Amino acid sequence: MTPAARSVNLFGWYILVVGTALLVSPNTLLGLFALGATTEVWIRVVGMLVVILGVYYRTAATAELTPFFVATVLGRASVPVFFLVFVLAGWVGWPLLLFGAIDAAGALWTWKALRQAPSAG
Numbered sequence: 800m801t802p803a804a805r806s807v808n809l810f811g812w813y814i815l816v817v818g819t820a821l822l823v824s825p826n827t828l829l830g831l832f833a834l835g836a837t838t839e840v841w842i843r844v845v846g847m848l849v850v851i852l853g854v855y856y857r858t859a860a861t862a863e864l865t866p867f868f869v870a871t872v873l874g875r876a877s878v879p880v881f882f883l884v885f886v887l888a889g890w891v892g893w894p895l896l897l898f899g900a901i902d903a904a905g906a907l908w909t910w911k912a913l914r915q916a917p918s919a920g
Contacts, residue, residue: 804863806905823846865916
């Protein structure tokens with residue numbers, strides 16, 4: 800597995816864990832980040848979607864799908880920007896930025912791994 804694939808694979812495991820936590824015990828995870836408890840089904844819907852994304856990440860990593868890796872860098876790098884807007888708008892507290900920091904770190908790791916990969920041809 801290339802370094803870029805390893806970074807995406809590990810991120811896939813991370814989001815599988817987060818998604819499972821949101822499905823099984825969402826308020827435990829929300830509490831760790833000082834986010835309000837909920838009884839709404841939507842947090843579990845988000846958990847389901849995150850688990851599905853985790854499967855996509857792991858599958859793409861196993862298949863060495865470099866275009867997917869590039870797309871994840873762009874997507875994950877945008878997460879902290881969105882979260883900062885949410886915080887500044889007063890929609891959520893600053894602890895949400897911790898999730899954004901994990902996404903940013905993962906995006907940076909994958910980006911660096913992609914830049915270090917030997918070019919084809």
